[in-house]
Amino acid sequence: MAATDLLARRATLSRSLRLLSAFRFEQSDPDRFYGALAADTVAMVEDLWRSAVGSSIRGLTLLDVGGGPGYFASAFTAAGVRYIGVEPDPREMHAASPRTHDPAGTFLRASGTALPIADDSVDICLSSNVAEHVAQPWRLGDEMLRVTRPGGLAVLSYTVWLGPFGGHEMGLTHYLGGYRAAERYTRKHGHRPKNDYGSSLFAVSAADGLRWARGTGALVAAFPRYHPRWAWGLTGVPGVREFLVSNLVLVLQPS
Incomplete structure (x- = not known):
């Protein structure tokens, strides 16, 4: 079974519209937005693992x-997963309301580019919407x-710069x-954007991600995270994918 077979059945237009609707509340109601995203992420990882390995993630x-403030910790812990979150920014670790921060998870303050974790020590390594925020x-x-242990999965999902959400709160x-967008945002709002280009936001392309993933020899799937299945072919179209994929998921299985 291909790694995306089960996920493809769930990647419907109604799911895409539901997630798109939730995105509107990222700033005004983060519990609503990140709660929906966390639930969908657990379902995505479960589908990928079942397709690739044949068992549950429990x-x-x-x-x-x-991992941020604990939305994903709550969702994965509820699914029976031993959750370890890595976050370099202590402000992010405490950004959620107490009811969404699940103490059952383990949290480490560390950089994703220098993980204090032993080789081949976890079943699944996930990074959701982080790659565009590191240099x-x-x-x-x-x-x-x-x-990630041999036979496990590494799932790296990130926002493509030239897609409609590449600017994050700076919009289109x-x-x-x-740099011009960040300066314009600052003039309008009186403060720098949280996702400030050149320091906490970078231009990451779909082509660069696919080139890196293919070079590892471990790539088993690549698809647009929020699109219905019939639009997944956009990932294979150079140029077009930079504008229309929006968020690229790279699934890798080390051997």
Whole structure:
């Protein structure tokens, strides 16, 4: 069975519309947005693992690189996963309301590009929407592969710069250029964007991610995270994918 077979059945237009609707609440109601994203991420990882390995994720150890304030911890712990979150920013670790921060998870303050984790020590290594926020995204990817045991899965999902969400809270102004968009945001709001181009936001392309993943020899699947199955072919179209894929998922299985 291909790694995406089960996920493909769930990748419907209604799912895409539901997630798109939730994105509107990222700033105004983060519990609503990140709660929906966490639930969908657990389902995605479960589908990928079942397709690739043939069993449930229950009882497995998952390392979440850039795990943030605990939304994913709550969702994965509820699914029976031993959850370890890595987050370099202490403000992010405490950003959620107490009811969403599950103390059952283990949390480490560390950089995703230098994980304090032994080689081949976790079943699944996940990074959701983090690669575009680090200056060396493929060093992060290499670290994810290093800590994932042979036969496990590394799932790296990131926002493509030229897609409609590449500018994050700066909106579509990122098409004017990252630095110009950040300056425009600052003039309008009186403060720098949280995702500030050149320091906490970088232009990461789909082509670069696919080139890195193929070079590892471990790539088993690549697809647009939020698209219905009939649009997954966009990943294979150079140029077009930079604008229409929006969020690229790279699934790797070390041997």
